[in-house]
Amino acid sequence: DGGITQSPKYLFRKEGQNVTLSCEQNLNHDAMYWYRQDPGQGLRLIYYSQIVNDFQKGDIAEGYSVSREKKESFPLTVTSAQKNPTAFYLCASSPVFWRGSNQPQHFGDGTRLSIL
């Protein structure tokens, strides 16, 4: 079955530590995205990537970093510079040209990050 795998499902971080969230997809999608969900605020875009070795900042990129060394993988690092990292993090992927198809962004099941 094709899909997006996010791991771990729950993650705890001590203050001052960096932590990396994993996202892997086997849908052969070129584009990948990271969102953050906070209560009452919907999904906010952190970073996105259209192609390997290229990515752009979204609306709330401060305190986060990403890499896109492989088409299938788009890990997100939450750095110590992110002052309020507790949230639900969602990874998604899509074809670049998905409009009009039945394949808009597909989402993983998310990682809940908490600060100890």
Next chain:
Amino acid sequence: DQQVKQNSPSLSVQEGRISILNCDYTNSMFDYFLWYKKYPAEGPTFLISISSIKDKNEDGRFTVFLNKSAKHLSLHIVPSQPGDSAVYFCAATYSNDYKLSFGAGTTVTVRA
């Protein structure tokens, strides 16, 4: 500044009745709109979409209506079922872009 707004955080409806979810947008360049459904601790799943060249799109129990002049769209679920209890997100995008802008979501509770 949030370009896609869902002003009703929650909606409670009796099983078998109609659920109507509303969404407003401010960016006049948006020309493609989607609805996603999300259960707790899971990722959103795509529900239905509509292009700005249409004013209605129907898929089974789900119908989306678009009013471009009012920059407003709505999702109708008829009849509502207990499995429809979830958070519904409205999203939008525009030509030459593949990113989505999401609203804050509306939590639907279907009562037996």
